Amino acid sequence: ALAVSVGVAGGARGSRVVLFTDGLANTGVGKIRAGESSPFYLDLAQAASELGVSVSVLTLEGENCSMENLGTTADITGGQVDIADASAMTESVASILKLAPVATAVECTFVLPRGLRVQHDWAAHARTMKACYGVATRATDVTVRFACDAELIDEVRKQSEQQEEEQAWDLLDEAGGAPAADKKRALHLQAQLRYTSSTGKAMLTVIEASLELTSSRDHAEEALNSTVAALSAIHRAAQLAQQGLYHEARLTLISTQRLLQRAMRTAAHQRDYLSFVVQAEKLDQFMREVQQQEAVFGSKGGGGRHQQRDDEAAKAIFQMKAVSSAAFHARH
Missing domain, CATH: 1.20.120 (Four Helix Bundle (Hemerythrin (Met), subunit A))
Structure with a gap:
């Protein structure tokens, strides 16, 4: 039923599917065996994301639905997961549906300067990094963690030590005068955000930022x-x-x-x-x-x-x- 729903909803990008379940799926292609991973839900999530469909999962308290498997569909497509009491089901559904998708096929490409890298899961010296986020609402927030290479850290530390030494000499200079100004170093980062708007237009937003370095x-x-x-x-x-x-x-x-x-x-x-x-x-x-x-x-x-x-x-x-x-x- 979930696969059929995603297929039908895929006819209109930005559609949402909410899966209600009161227990473990025990029949069909999405059958789940307790304690085992089911690749079906990962494959379905990737297909839904490509179609611009978000999938949310809602189940009842006290029931085992294998959220570990079902939740993958929400995780990849930008949907939500929740476990609700039967008496609060209406409120839970309303909470899931209150934020309409504003963008689909959301992906961001980061263009990195020398010395800066993504902190986890990517090649240490890659100058670009692309991440896909599926469907987004106005409340969607994503974070990416960056780190400096060891060479850049040493460079900044040496620069800081040199500035401290120059300022010390300025203070000892009998001729007086103002201390030398700090020579602040900054890295310039660019983020290229590509997505399909709710009206079906392909959009590109470029964001640039300067990150000041300090030791x-x-x-x-x-x-x-x-x-x-x-x-x-x-x-x-x-x-x-x-x-x-x-x-x-x-x-x-x-x-x-x-x-x-x-x-x-x-x-x-x-x-x-x-x-x-x-x-x-x-x-x-x-x-x-x-x-x-x-x-x-x-x-x-x-x-x-x-x-x-x-x-x-x-x-x-x-x-x-x-x-x-x-x-x-x-x-x-």
């Missing part, structure tokens, strides 16, 4: 956008959790929480910190419990953990991978 931790933390840092950490931790890398995911959450604490200077920073604690706990709770169980009964390792996740844990991962800034600040 000063205090300077970096003063300039921190706490909302972006928090949201990025939650997205990344959810990606790691999906791979079964719970230790790495929890380290990401813990290190970011400490960063937000150090950089807390305004009321807005405090609100972001509290929102982060609330949202991060949705991920950390089940990972913490799994690690405690494995410490007692033995570890299954990252590769087999996804087969053991219950629907609530899978829901938390999918929701946190796609959490928007609006949902992040809602804290409910």
Whole structure:
């Protein structure tokens, strides 16, 4: 039924399919065996994304539907996942449908300067990186984490040391005069956003930004956008959790929480910190419990953990991978 629905909806880009299920699929091409992965849902999600169709999954509390498998369709197509009480089903459906798609076939190409790279999952020296996001609504927020190569870090550190030395000589100069101005270094980043609008037009938006480099931790933390840092950490931790890398995911959450604490200077920073604690706990709770169980009964390792996740844990991962800034600040 899901495959047929996607095929029918594919006739109009931007269509939405909501899958209601009260248990495990046990017949047809989408049959799921408990504890096993089903490639059918991954293939279907990729087909739906190409057709410009988003798929959301809604199931009932207390029922095992293998959200680990079904949620893949929402994860790839830009849909949502939820587990609702039967009495609140109407509200859950309304929440899923309230945001209409504004773009399909969304992809972004990043053009990177020398010394800057995508932090995870890409070739270390690639100058361009393309990511596909499927269907987007006005609430869609995505984050990408970048890092500097070791050579650039050394270059910035040496430049900073040289500036400090020059300023010290200026202060000792008997002739007086103003200290030398800081020679700030910046990297220029370009993002090329391609998508199909709700009217069917192919669109291209080019965004450029300059990223100032510094070797000063205090300077970096003063300039921190706490909302972006928090949201990025939650997205990344959810990606790691999906791979079964719970230790790495929890380290990401813990290190970011400490960063937000150090950089807390305004009321807005405090609100972001509290929102982060609330949202991060949705991920950390089940990972913490799994690690405690494995410490007692033995570890299954990252590769087999996804087969053991219950629907609530899978829901938390999918929701946190796609959490928007609006949902992040809602804290409910």
